[in-house]
Amino acid sequence: MEYVVASLILLAVLVVGAIGLVVPRRRRRELPPPAGPSVPSVDELPPLIGEPEAPVVEEPVVEAPARPTIETPEPTAGRLVRLRARLSRSQSVLGRGLLSVLSRDHLDDDAWEEIEDSLISADVGVEATQALVERLKERVRVLGTRTVSEVRAQLAEELTAALDPGMDRSLRTTPHDGRPAVVLVVGVNGAGKTTTCGKVARVLIADGRTVLLGAADTFRAAAAEQLSTWGERVGAETVRGPEGGDPASVAFDAVKRGIEIGVDTVLIDTAGRLQNKVGLMDELGKVKRVVEKHGPVDETLLILDATTGQNGLEQARVFTDVVDVTGVVLTKLDGTAKGGIVIAVQNKLGIPVKLVGLGEGPDDLAPFEPAAFVEALLGTDA
Numbered sequence: 001m002e003y004v005v006a007s008l009i010l011l012a013v014l015v016v017g018a019i020g021l022v023v024p025r026r027r028r029r030e031l032p033p034p035a036g037p038s039v040p041s042v043d044e045l046p047p048l049i050g051e052p053e054a055p056v057v058e059e060p061v062v063e064a065p066a067r068p069t070i071e072t073p074e075p076t077a078g079r080l081v082r083l084r085a086r087l088s089r090s091q092s093v094l095g096r097g098l099l100s101v102l103s104r105d106h107l108d109d110d111a112w113e114e115i116e117d118s119l120i121s122a123d124v125g126v127e128a129t130q131a132l133v134e135r136l137k138e139r140v141r142v143l144g145t146r147t148v149s150e151v152r153a154q155l156a157e158e159l160t161a162a163l164d165p166g167m168d169r170s171l172r173t174t175p176h177d178g179r180p181a182v183v184l185v186v187g188v189n190g191a192g193k194t195t196t197c198g199k200v201a202r203v204l205i206a207d208g209r210t211v212l213l214g215a216a217d218t219f220r221a222a223a224a225e226q227l228s229t230w231g232e233r234v235g236a237e238t239v240r241g242p243e244g245g246d247p248a249s250v251a252f253d254a255v256k257r258g259i260e261i262g263v264d265t266v267l268i269d270t271a272g273r274l275q276n277k278v279g280l281m282d283e284l285g286k287v288k289r290v291v292e293k294h295g296p297v298d299e300t301l302l303i304l305d306a307t308t309g310q311n312g313l314e315q316a317r318v319f320t321d322v323v324d325v326t327g328v329v330l331t332k333l334d335g336t337a338k339g340g341i342v343i344a345v346q347n348k349l350g351i352p353v354k355l356v357g358l359g360e361g362p363d364d365l366a367p368f369e370p371a372a373f374v375e376a377l378l379g380t381d382a
């Protein structure tokens with residue numbers, strides 16, 4: 001009996017052993033032959049039972065919405081100095097032209113006349129030029145100025161004085177009374193109004209403010225689109241209305257939204273059709289009145305294209321008749337030899353130039369500083 005039990009156990013062990021040898025072989029035969037000599041990748045191998053790592057759970061792929069990269073605009077301090085080379089056209093008229101006359105041994109009447117002509121052709125304006133040249137002549141006579149660098153320094157002082165450096169050029173963009181500061185941006189189409197609105201937003205953001213944009217130029221659909229794009233680049237929200245909608249209502253909604261989300265400044269871009277002055281007056285007047293239901297407008301910036309010269313001054317008057325312009329932004333100074341227009345604008349309008357546009361780049365807008373501007377105009381050739 002014991003032999004029978006022992007034989008049965010032995011038989012069972014042999015059977016189990018035989019099965020153990022045969023089954024893996026059959027499994028191996030079922031696997032597809034490896035492609036060439038390469039080792040199969042981990043993904044192709046059957047899962048290993050008892051593997052200590054947690055099983056891989058396939059997560060659904062959630063596509064993150066494409067968010068535009070938020071840019072950090074350049075700081076505004078010293079921008080005018082950094083961008084001074086952009087004034088090269090004006091520099092060649094005012095700087096190099098004037099300095100070559102001033103370097104003559106004797107400044108006779110012809111020389112003074114040439115100086116006057118240079119200033120007038122740089123758009124300084126006849127009255128301002130005559131006053132400036134008279135003062136300079138007197139100083140040279142009284143002080144007995146001799147060297148070119150001395151005359152240049154006196155000319156720089158006179159030009160700076162003509163720009164009234166004491167004027168307040170700060171932008172009123174600080175929130176007050178629990179609401180954002182409101183800035184209206186006005187000007188004719190083509191002056192660079194929407195572009196400047198975007199650049200001003202960047203100036204404010206560079207200086208640490210939060211901004212909301214109001215696209216109240218509902219006249220041109222692309223203007224709202226353009227403004228939103230400027231806003232997106234620096235993370236500023238834009239309030240828009242339907243094309244052809246009521247600009248005043250967009251402006252009102254923009255300020256309302258600005259109050260709700262607690263931004264520092266609301267910048268409102270307006271339309272500027274000059275063909276019909278009465279229509280323009282009505283529209284701008286209404287925008288201002290409606291916005292002022294929230295509180296007074298803090299700053300009204302007039303955008304003027306420097307390349308339009310004296311025509312720009314005529315346009316400016318239309319706007320100053322309608323709204324209380326508190327500051328001028330002179331654009332496209334990089335595209336003109338008539339940088340002297342800055343002096344004419346201030347003299348004629350009595351309104352400070354607060355910012356100047358010196359190119360198409362997003363940060364090519366600089367706070368206006370009279371002495372630095374004059375230095376840039378005159379160059380360093382003396």
Ligand SMILES: Nc1nc2c(ncn2[C@@H]2O[C@H](COP(=O)(O)OP(=O)(O)OP(=O)(O)O)[C@@H](O)[C@H]2O)c(=O)[nH]1
Binds near residue numbers: 217272
């Ligand atoms: N070179 C130069 N170009 C400028 C400057 N500022 C604006 N521009 C250009 O002027 C052109 C007109 O600018 P927009 O902002 O569209 O002018 P706008 O027509 O007043 O805007 P809308 O009122 O929306 O029609 C654009 O090509 C700008 O890039 C500047 O300072 N220098």
